[in-house]
Amino acid sequence: MALLEVNNLSTWFHTRNGVVKAVDDVSFSVAEGETLAIVGESGSGKSVCCYSLLGLIPMPPGKIESGTALFNGRDLLALSERELRGIRGNEIATIFQDPMTSLNPYLTIGEQLIEPLIYHRDMSRKKARIRAIELLDAVGIPRAEHRFDSYAFQFSGGMRQRVMIAMALIAEPRLLIADEPTTALDVTIQAQTLKLISELQTQRNLAVIFISHDLAVVANIADRVAVMKDGKIVETNTTTAIYSKPQHPYTQTLLKAIPDGGKVQQADIADTPLLEICRLKTWFNISGKKNTRSGKKDTRKKSDGSAKGSSANDHTVKAVDDVTLTIRRHEILGIVGESGSGKSTLGRSILQLVKPTGGSVKYGGDELTTLSRRQMKPYRRRMQMIFQDPYASLNPRMSVFDALAEPLLYHGLATRKTVLAEVLALMDDVGLAADSIRKYPHEFSGGQRQRIAIGRAIATKPEFIIADEPVSALDVTIQAQILELILQLVDKHNLTMLFISHDLSVVRYICDRVAVMHQGKLIESGATETLWHHPQQSYTQSLLAAVPSLQASHN
């Protein structure tokens, strides 16, 4: 018998703009010891579906319109708030996506850990503390006893998620709902976390509902998969069946959209270097001030007076440390690495958006690091950037026309008369409908916004573009479209690109060459496929081993 059986669940949101059927007549079940994955893109209703069961959706505007959810024989949807509270965190526990924001920054993790025991089990604080330390130890927090009184910010991302897992398991629940538990984590940490969850699951015979947008992650962990789209479950089947014989067209689309394998068409790469980066260093000291070139640093120290000479070195973070790299014309060079490895800082240092501490950046033979702001201007036109988050990087008060016209007019590439035609041509280039020219960013979906951002980047007819995680904020089907667009544009405009990403599958799909960064240093680089099959450094090997892939699940 299933531990949880959900039948005909509908959760609607009654907003001012009408009814949104977030969850629409959904049925599924999960048995003890089983992992059910609910897969879908953002907005498909997968999270709302699970939060409805626990009474965690805001009501109003949310309302559970119909359905039953039998958990261990009791209908969760018919319980009073009080009865439901007795189940939450006790029999059904939850892990959330981002452990940084999901842990209370004002309370020690110990205090947060023992709460379920105190409120559900009436345990004394002392006993709860012992139990919590045991569990922290079990999820792999080193020196658990010492860390009990630490705050969330004192842990790394992976460790924080371990704390979340410990917190979820502390009252020994029978069902664990994991809502994108690894999405905010680096690939190696993701692999560790997934392993931990499945180990704990086997030990405790837990039922797990694993919510994810990432089919590759799900392939490795789930017994059964339910695919959700627009509030409905379109297909449920065993994991093997879903991946080998997807029935529903949407499932097929999802699977096809996963970047898998190497780059299909090889670009025509000239042997002439466009960018030569030599021994580039960008160091920060911990207070956020940057160590600039030696001369300036000295004068500032004197005028500051309070800065201690000796302590400056102790707080230095070497974000980019002695990186030497050549980017050839018309190639796409991928920079991979985990968060904090310095890949974004490298990109910004190349564009002189942060002044490097040392080393040289030569662009077509011209040294950039010694140029003043004014002298940089002609290079700015030739070097552009695409950012990760198209929500944050577009000015919400500028329409598409304003955003695209600005660089054209600023760099004198269009006049007031010709600018409209130029903007329309750009919009056509990046696949935006001409009639949306007066719309503002909030009126677009994430993928369309990234198209605007790309349009803005190519507006000045640059030769070189740095794309910093351009698809990480996007759903997998949208991601596939944007990657196609990027490949198309690179080819059409003869672009050279530095493609920064933590997602190795994406990098493999799009890049000609790859460089691996780790703790500010560039540890390995080479042609994509060569690097994939014959990684030399152990770090690269572990990075590649951690990538979840569809093939792995079939072995």
Place this chain on the structure above:
Amino acid sequence: MGRFILQRLLQAIPVLLVVITATFFLVRAAPGGPFSAEKAVPPEVLKALEERYQLNQPVLNQYFSYLGDLAHGDLGPSFRFPGRSVNEMIFAGLPTTAELGLYALLISMLLGTTAGVVAALKPNTAQDYIPMSTAMIGICLPSFLLGPLLMLVFGIWLEWVPVSGWGNIPGDKILPALTLASGYTAYVARLSRGGMLEVMSQDYIRTARAKGLPEWVVVIKHGLRGGLIPVVAFAGPAFAGLLSGSFVVETIFQIPGLGRFYVQAAFNRDYTMIMGTTVFFAALIILFNLLSDILAVWLNPKLRQQYSSHSG
């Protein structure tokens, strides 16, 4: 932390200097002087007075000798109350004003946060609208209107409390404290509502609920700490404001506090008294701002660690 405090105290010196300089020259630029009265003073008397208080010297000399005295903590003699020093007068009025300010602060914090938190728990319902529109009225209603109004209703019609005085009849401190607190209460209510609304939409509140904690634990233990940080940051400047801004209330309720001296000094062109109270209030404002910043840092574990690790 020690270094942070020291830094802030050092920063206060130029600020104070600007305040002193501006006030010093502004009061002297204003028409009239401490000894210009309706009845003409004989020239020789005036001359003697000016000589006694060094007003016959060049303004710059006066300025530097004032700074010199100030460095020793001497605010000078009062021009209009012969034989009394400004220091004496400030310390005579301060306890009353401080007591009044403290009551008002307590009232505004307790009442304001309660109203704000209650409103934030059910936004856009009657539970939100009623306290918040009351708060709006509180902000709009000046104390010179609210004070007499309260006197009329509670003192004269209902005869519950005395209408004036300070510490003579039991209950005479209630109305002035309430009047002074009203605007601040309203402001605190709005701040805490905003803070709580933001915090209650955070992911960690959802985590707390997902753990099955009772709602009051979620609100008080998980919500309040972060939600009230804006209020804490406001408390310092608010207390300084209560002290320096109490003169209207003190005048209405005839309370012998510092505020009344301040206003009188301005009318009398009592240069040293104006200067003294201004400098004193400026120092208080800086001090209480610092205290509130320290408290805000202490309440945030992340900042607390940053500052304690930097003070090595």
